[in-house]
Amino acid sequence: MRLIAVPVLLVVLLAGCADRAGPIVDAVPAQAADPVALIGNWLVIGADEEEGTVLRLAGPSQVSDLSLWRSCGQLGGGWRADGAGMFLADVPSPTLCARNTVPSPSWLDRVTAYRLDGADRELLDAGGAVVARLVPATEPIPVNPKLYLPDAAKPPVVTDEDRQGLRPGAPLPAGLTPATAETLVGRWVADAGVHQQVEPHVELNADSTWSGSDGCNPSRGRWIAGSGGTLLATIRPSTNIGCDNHPAGGWLFDARLAAIDGDQLVFFDAAAEELGRLHRG
Numbered sequence: 001m002r003l004i005a006v007p008v009l010l011v012v013l014l015a016g017c018a019d020r021a022g023p024i025v026d027a028v029p030a031q032a033a034d035p036v037a038l039i040g041n042w043l044v045i046g047a048d049e050e051e052g053t054v055l056r057l058a059g060p061s062q063v064s065d066l067s068l069w070r071s072c073g074q075l076g077g078g079w080r081a082d083g084a085g086m087f088l089a090d091v092p093s094p095t096l097c098a099r100n101t102v103p104s105p106s107w108l109d110r111v112t113a114y115r116l117d118g119a120d121r122e123l124l125d126a127g128g129a130v131v132a133r134l135v136p137a138t139e140p141i142p143v144n145p146k147l148y149l150p151d152a153a154k155p156p157v158v159t160d161e162d163r164q165g166l167r168p169g170a171p172l173p174a175g176l177t178p179a180t181a182e183t184l185v186g187r188w189v190a191d192a193g194v195h196q197q198v199e200p201h202v203e204l205n206a207d208s209t210w211s212g213s214d215g216c217n218p219s220r221g222r223w224i225a226g227s228g229g230t231l232l233a234t235i236r237p238s239t240n241i242g243c244d245n246h247p248a249g250g251w252l253f254d255a256r257l258a259a260i261d262g263d264q265l266v267f268f269d270a271a272a273e274e275l276g277r278l279h280r281g
Contacts, residue, residue: 001205026181027086027112032033035081035166037116041141041155042134044068047107054137056153061164066091068105069141069153075104078221080232082256086113087123090234092223107131109208112224169256170272171228173242178229179258179265188265190246191279200246210252216243218278221253231258231267251276 035058044053054069057079057240066089068075077091089108111131113124121134141153170179189201202212204223210233211220217240235253254275258266267275 001010005106020176027230027232029126032054033085033114033116034083035114036158036163037088038079038081038087038114038121039156039162040157041137041153042121043137045133046130047105047132049105049107054153055134055142056156057139058156060165061159062156066076067152068108074148074152077108078234078236080230080234082226082230083166084230085113085115086226086230086231086232087111088222088224088234090236092236105275109222115223116164128179137168144188147160166249167270169230169270172257172259172268173272174228176259176261176266178227179225179231179260181225183260184231184258184265185225188248189277190248190276190278195239197243199281202252202278212249214243214245214247214249216241219249221249223252225258229257229259229268231255236250247276248278251278 038057039059040057042055042057044055050070052071056067056069058065060114061275064076066077066079068077068091075091077089079087079089081087089111090187091104091108108123110125112126114129115122115124117133119136123132123134125131137155143150143153150248184204185206187201187203189199192195197216198213200213200215202210202219204210208222208224209220210223211218213219217238219235219238221234221236223231225231233252233255251267254269255267256270257272259266259268260279263280264277266277269275
């Protein structure tokens with residue numbers, strides 16, 4: 001999910017999203033795989049989801065790239081995956097259905113990897129156990145036209161932008177110490193600017209969540225780390241108050257690799273080009 005500007009007003013996350021995963025460990029990728037193969041509409045088998053639940057995974061070219069369709073409504077969020085088999089999803093808020101709050105799917109918080117199995121896809125936890133099986137959805141998702149645009153439920157089309165955004169990442173440059181889940185946990189800060197209200201930072205928590213600030217606007221999301229310094233993170237909608245905005249949260253979201261250099265955390269993109277550095281706070 002990409003950063004969405006909402007002038008002045010804070011996006012309030014409902015209490016139903018508090019059911020998160022336990023302490024984070026290094027993700028255990030299933031195998032070398034193509035994340036583009038995850039794009040589509042998928043029937044969710046298992047994970048205690050009701051029959052007919054569809055997980056729609058769209059590529060980076062679409063603003064709303066993850067949606068979970070249940071009989072009473074839709075939940076939106078974001079997802080990231082890489083060619084090493086790592087997978088990360090984030091559904092930040094519940095939905096309202098028939099005056100009842102439907103909780104976010106906590107099973108998605110347990111998923112750290114994926115595996116291709118013929119026409120199906122398997123979502124796995126850090127121990128390699130199957131959390132849910134995804135089967136191609138052949139029937140259209142029923143959509144209430146008063147609530148959703150018809151295109152919101154159509155099978156996503158893979159674009160060149162999607163292929164570029166999900167392309168295999170380069171290895172970490174030689175001579176650097178790959179970051180691990182253990183070394184990433186903590187608060188990482190940037191030098192404050194003149195027009196910043198708070199210290200720009202990101203704080204990676206052991207429960208796989210993170211929070212931060214660009215100096216004026218709060219940001220948050222989820223993250224996982226894998227072997228060789230691989231890193232995936234989501235970012236949720238935020239405000240867009242003007243200041244000397246620092247891209248700390250954007251570095252984390254765009255990063256595919258991370259390294260530790262003394263007391264500094266170095267972010268790299270998929271081409272192993274340096275995005276920026278933060279230091280321990």
